[in-house]
Amino acid sequence: xxxxxxxxxxxxxxxxxxxxxxxxxxxxxxxxxxxxxxxxxxxxxxxxxxxxxxxxxxxxxxxxxxxxxxxxxxxxxxxxxxxxxxxxxxxxxxxxxxxx
Amino acid sequence: xxxxxxxxxxxxxxxxxxxxxxxxxxxxxxxxxxxxxxxxxxxxxxxxxxxxxxxxxxxxxxxxxxxxxxxxxxxxxxxxxxxxxxxxxxxxxxxxxxxxxxxxxxxxxxxxxxxxxxxxxxxxxxxxxxxxxxxxxxxxxxxxxxxxxxxxxxxxxxxxxxxxxxxxxxxxxxxxxxxxxxxxxxxxxxxxxxxxxxxxxxxxxxxxxxxxxxxxxxxxxxxxxxxxxxxxxxxxxxxxxxxxxxxxxxxxxxxxxxxxxxxxxxxxxxxxxxxxxxxxxxxxxxxxxxxxxxxxxxxxxxxxxxxxxxxxxxxxxxxxxxxxxxxxxxxxxxxxxxxxxxxxxxxxxxxxxxxxxxxxxxxxxxxxxxxxxxxxxxxxxxxxxxxxxxxxxxxxxxxxxxxxxxxxxxxxxxxxxxxxxxxxxxxxxxxxxxxxxxxxxxxxxxxxxxxxxxxxxxxxxxxxxxxxxxxxxxxxxxxxxxxxxxxxxxxxxxxxxxxxxxxxxxxxxxxxxxxxxxxxxxxxxxxxxxxxxxxxxxxxxxxxxxxxxxxxxxxxxxxxxxxxxxxxxxxxxxxxxxxxxxxxxxxxxxxxxxxxxx
Numbered sequence: 001x002x003x004x005x006x007x008x009x010x011x012x013x014x015x016x017x018x019x020x021x022x023x024x025x026x027x028x029x030x031x032x033x034x035x036x037x038x039x040x041x042x043x044x045x046x047x048x049x050x051x052x053x054x055x056x057x058x059x060x061x062x063x064x065x066x067x068x069x070x071x072x073x074x075x076x077x078x079x080x081x082x083x084x085x086x087x088x089x090x091x092x093x094x095x096x097x098x099x100x
Numbered sequence: 101x102x103x104x105x106x107x108x109x110x111x112x113x114x115x116x117x118x119x120x121x122x123x124x125x126x127x128x129x130x131x132x133x134x135x136x137x138x139x140x141x142x143x144x145x146x147x148x149x150x151x152x153x154x155x156x157x158x159x160x161x162x163x164x165x166x167x168x169x170x171x172x173x174x175x176x177x178x179x180x181x182x183x184x185x186x187x188x189x190x191x192x193x194x195x196x197x198x199x200x201x202x203x204x205x206x207x208x209x210x211x212x213x214x215x216x217x218x219x220x221x222x223x224x225x226x227x228x229x230x231x232x233x234x235x236x237x238x239x240x241x242x243x244x245x246x247x248x249x250x251x252x253x254x255x256x257x258x259x260x261x262x263x264x265x266x267x268x269x270x271x272x273x274x275x276x277x278x279x280x281x282x283x284x285x286x287x288x289x290x291x292x293x294x295x296x297x298x299x300x301x302x303x304x305x306x307x308x309x310x311x312x313x314x315x316x317x318x319x320x321x322x323x324x325x326x327x328x329x330x331x332x333x334x335x336x337x338x339x340x341x342x343x344x345x346x347x348x349x350x351x352x353x354x355x356x357x358x359x360x361x362x363x364x365x366x367x368x369x370x371x372x373x374x375x376x377x378x379x380x381x382x383x384x385x386x387x388x389x390x391x392x393x394x395x396x397x398x399x400x401x402x403x404x405x406x407x408x409x410x411x412x413x414x415x416x417x418x419x420x421x422x423x424x425x426x427x428x429x430x431x432x433x434x435x436x437x438x439x440x441x442x443x444x445x446x447x448x449x450x451x452x453x454x455x456x457x458x459x460x461x462x463x464x465x466x467x468x469x470x471x472x473x474x475x476x477x478x479x480x481x482x483x484x485x486x487x488x489x490x491x492x493x494x495x496x497x498x499x500x501x502x503x504x505x506x507x508x509x510x511x512x513x514x515x516x517x518x519x520x521x522x523x524x525x526x527x528x529x530x531x532x533x534x535x536x537x538x539x540x541x542x543x544x545x546x547x548x549x550x551x552x553x554x555x556x557x558x559x560x561x562x563x564x565x566x567x568x569x570x571x572x573x574x575x576x577x578x579x580x581x582x583x584x585x586x587x588x589x590x591x592x593x594x595x596x597x598x599x600x601x602x603x604x605x606x607x608x609x610x611x612x613x614x615x616x617x618x619x620x621x622x623x624x625x626x627x628x629x630x631x632x633x634x635x636x637x638x639x640x641x642x643x644x645x646x647x648x649x650x651x652x653x654x655x656x657x658x659x660x661x662x663x664x665x666x667x668x669x670x671x672x673x674x675x676x677x678x679x680x681x682x683x684x685x686x687x688x689x690x691x692x693x694x695x696x697x698x
Contacts, residue, residue, distance in 0.1 A: 039608045
């Protein structure tokens with residue numbers, strides 16, 4: 001359950017960031033194509049790192065994967081739940097104000 | 101309360117994780133550190149220039165080659181430059197940002213070759229010479245005509261001693277005074293310079309500018325020794341310019357049939373260099389890719405898929421150390437220690453005294469009516485040890501075989517004595533339906549079986565490769581080899597590794613979201629650690645097994661204890677954290693989140 005929530009939160013954040021950054025990416029791609037390519041290469045490098053290599057590195061700590069996942073999910077919830085709650089709160093406030 | 105939580109969590113994780121040590125998998129690791137060439141190939145402006153040059157020169161009778169450089173060649177070679185200036189002038193991106201492309205074509209006066217015809221040489225064995233790790237492959241004297249030979253990839257030593265110059269053994273050292281002409285292209289506008297020169301071709305005297313040093317660094321070898329058996333293999337050259345300290349001068353080649361003449365250089369000022377000159381055939385077929393360019397996409401497609409269909413004349417021949425159990429491949433027959441087929445002619449022989457192995461590829465013995473003599477090219481790959489397949493690969497291509505198409509190759513046992521397996525890959529990508537030549541004879545009985553645990557000879561095409569393995573392939577393996585038309589079905593883990601390696605068009609957002617993607621990857625992964633395989637030149641594939649597995653095999657009790665303690669601590673931290681989080685969310689007096697207003 002928590003894992004699913006974590007996945008949803010991460011996907012949501014990634015999607016939001018992608019949407020926000022699309023205009024900037026398009027600008028860079030249009031006017032500075034070489035820089036866009038450079039971003040692509042850096043991204044490729046990151047993708048390479050986010051791979052079994054990262055699992056290899058984590059393995060050196062000899063901590064069970066499930067524990068690491070539990071920790072990561074907790075961190076996700078910890079740092080996103082208050083923001084989420086606040087966001088809902090403000091949304092409700094706006095809603096009430098609009099009704100008035 | 102905290103102690104109870106700690107004890108409970110420790111106990112739970114002890115039960116769950118104490119005996120779980122993940123099994124190893126093998127992955128190949130290769131970082132794409134050669135972005136420079138991708139910039140070149142992905143930039144249509146370069147392609148425009150290269151195609152223009154090729155169209156102008158490939159049938160002109162001139163010897164030429166194209167090279168690209170980082171930055172301005174002349175400026176880059178100016179020793180008076182400061183390091184900063186040098187970096188600028190030698191940097192392609194700098195050149196690009198300033199509107200420059202830094203390509204140049206080196207045209208060689210063909211009159212030079214009129215005085216140095218390989219056909220007329222008497223004091224050397226006409227042929228070509230490759231070496232792998234210092235040991236040359238030498239042809240015998242039966243080769244005649246120009247060396248219709250186009251190497252696409254080598255394995256060189258990482259040092260710069262004399263071995264590295266033995267790419268081609270040649271008795272005639274390239275004279276210093278032969279004439280060349282160099283046209284540099286810093287922009288598309290410079291293309292007119294080529295036209296102007298062709299209208300009045302005058303060669304410059306005394307230039308030796310086209311000499312190149314084969315100064316391959318060890319890092320580059322990782323690119324050169326790329327697995328040729330999957331779709332992403334990247335035949336290429338990477339040359340250092342012998343004069344400059346430029347890191348790379350990328351050889352883009354011509355993508356066409358190329359006659360290669362390679363000379364061992366003995367010029368005193370020239371350190372460890374090998375000189376290459378080229379002659380372009382009038383029948384363009386040969387392609388050469390720069391590094392990191394998947395050959396199946398930007399390059400091969402230029403030639404059309406029809407050129408890369410597998411033909412019906414495929415053969416697969418295997419040899420095991422037990423000669424008595426030879427199984428001839430499909431469509432072949434075993435007779436008197438020979439496997440025969442009706443497709444092409446191979447022979448494998450060995451020198452009983454020296455132990456050298458001879459591979460002879462006989463393509464018709466002068467039958468000029470055989471279409472493949474000009475239409476096909478062939479890829480042979482020697483693999484000396486299946487466990488280090490990425491490092492000792494040796495790839496070269498025949499193109500436009502002459503009428504006397506007997507092409508023998510000798511593998512020097514001295515060079516390969518340390519290895520046990522050989523593989524030869526035969527490529528006929530032209531897909532010519534009319535390709536039907538003499539029978540193949542693979543002589544197996546004279547091979548020194550003690551030095552060969554397996555032998556593999558098969559036709560390679562763009563989309564089909566099935567590594568049978570080091571043991572005798574079964575009939576089903578052979579059938580799979582013939583029927584497997586999808587590169588995706590290859591079970592080579594390294595190929596899958598590179599499958600998703602692509603340029604992300606949304607690079608910036610991808611970078612920013614990288615931490616989140618990392619979290620998501622970890623959460624969704626199975627947590628199985630995989631051994632890292634690092635291909636090296638001299639030591640084969642270095643496998644880095646997972647640390648936990650190693651330590652666990654040595655001190656399992658301590659590992660379990662460590663994991664229990666660490667798991668307990670983390671679990672404790674998480675549980676307490678969730679508890680605090682819940683208290684924060686539902687505590688109306690907490691000022692951080694005023695959830696009470698909800």
